[in-house]
Amino acid sequence: MELSKALDIRPGILAVIGSGGKTSLLRALAQKLEGRVILCTSTHIFPFEEYPLFTGQSREELEKALEGSRVVCAGRPGPEGKLTAPALPFAVLARLADYVLVEADGSRHLPLKAHAPHEPVIPPGCSQVVLVAGASGLGQPVEKAVHRPEIFCALTGAQPGQPVTSALAGRAIAAEKLAPRVLLNQVDRPEDWAKAAAFARVLAAAGISAAAGSLQSGSVCLWPDFPQ
Numbered sequence: 001m002e003l004s005k006a007l008d009i010r011p012g013i014l015a016v017i018g019s020g021g022k023t024s025l026l027r028a029l030a031q032k033l034e035g036r037v038i039l040c041t042s043t044h045i046f047p048f049e050e051y052p053l054f055t056g057q058s059r060e061e062l063e064k065a066l067e068g069s070r071v072v073c074a075g076r077p078g079p080e081g082k083l084t085a086p087a088l089p090f091a092v093l094a095r096l097a098d099y100v101l102v103e104a105d106g107s108r109h110l111p112l113k114a115h116a117p118h119e120p121v122i123p124p125g126c127s128q129v130v131l132v133a134g135a136s137g138l139g140q141p142v143e144k145a146v147h148r149p150e151i152f153c154a155l156t157g158a159q160p161g162q163p164v165t166s167a168l169a170g171r172a173i174a175a176e177k178l179a180p181r182v183l184l185n186q187v188d189r190p191e192d193w194a195k196a197a198a199f200a201r202v203l204a205a206a207g208i209s210a211a212a213g214s215l216q217s218g219s220v221c222l223w224p225d226f227p228q
Contacts, residue, residue, distance in 0.1 A: 003028055006211040006222045007181050011035070012127040013090055013100040015042070017120040017178060019107030019147060020134020021185035024215040026101045030071045035098030037071040038062075042104045042121040044082040048073045057087040063096055072097075090123040102126070107147045111137030111186065112164060114151035114172055131179035135186040135212070138195050139163050166195045170202025177206075183220070184212040193227050200226065 003009075009029060016022045027048065030037045039048050047053050054065045054074045065072045074093065075083030086093060093100045105120040107113040111134025122129065137145035143160040146152045153160060155175045156168045173182060182203055187196050193212070200210035200223035213220030221227065 001211075001220055001222055001225075002032070003215075003218075003220050004033060006220045007130050007183060008128075008209070009033065009099075009130075010128060011098045013094050013102060013123055013125050014128045014130065015102045015104035015120065015122050015126045016130050016132060017105035017115075017122075018131040018133055018182075019105075019113040020111040020137065021132045021183070021215050022103050022105065022107070024185070025130070025132055025183065026103060028215050028218070029099070029101055033099050035070075036066050036096070037099045037101060038066075038093050038097040039071065039073045039101050040075050040086050040093070040103075041083060042085050042102055042123045043106050044078055044084060045075070045103045046082055047075070054086075055083075059088060059092055059096070062088065062093075066096060085123075091125050094125060104129075110145060110147040111135070111140075112145050112152070112169060112172075113147040114149070114155060115176055115178060116148060116151065120178065129179040129181075131173060131182045133169060133173065133182060133184050133199075135184050135188075135192055135195060137164055138166055138169060138199075142168075166198035167202055170199045174203055174206035174208060179208070181209045181211070184210065185215050187212045188214050188216070190227070197223070197226050200224070
């Protein structure tokens with residue numbers, strides 16, 4: 001299924017949160033969406049090297065950059081070669097581009113995450129939130145697979161050394177209620193689909209839409225149409 005349809009992506013500001021593929025999702029959407037796209041962050045992100053980088057403060061200069069390239073990465077230079085939030089307000093970005101795709105969370109490269117009270121950093125004017133989770137964390141101990149494992153344990157009743165099951169991962173996301181749509185990424189093998197289905201059932205019971213698949217291969221399905 002087409003990724004943007006599976007996640008019901010509409011024009012406006014989209015915040016991508018969670019772990020296990022946020023940047024990959026932004027990159028995939030930027031390639032496929034029609035119209036002008038601005039890639040940016042409300043926290044920290046490495047620049048997208050395949051697209052022009054705008055680090056200025058002028059609306060006119062950003063508009064000119066978008067005339068030269070359908071997709072532009074925008075932000076201010078930060079530590080360690082990363083970008084921070086753009087100097088221009090998000091509302092201005094949304095008037096210049098059809099889609100403003102924002103990485104609004106950090107996960108320290110772990111496949112799963114629970115959120116502290118100050119997270120995620122949802123930008124003003126955001127109309128859509130998608131949470132990403134990494135299937136590679138399923139079956140691993142909580143303390144090794146989850147960013148902020150102590151919060152995950154508080155949400156689910158799990159122990160730090162306990163393996164993360166599909167039900168536990170889904171339960172944590174359902175308890176946080178941070179996004180109406182979730183993408184389980186890294187479903188790379190046929191045997192992963194049973195885990196994805198168990199994960200999606202927990203979310204569906206909480207009224208959360210679930211999709212699963214592999215951003216690497218470009219294959220995504222929307223629950224309940226997962227492969228058997």
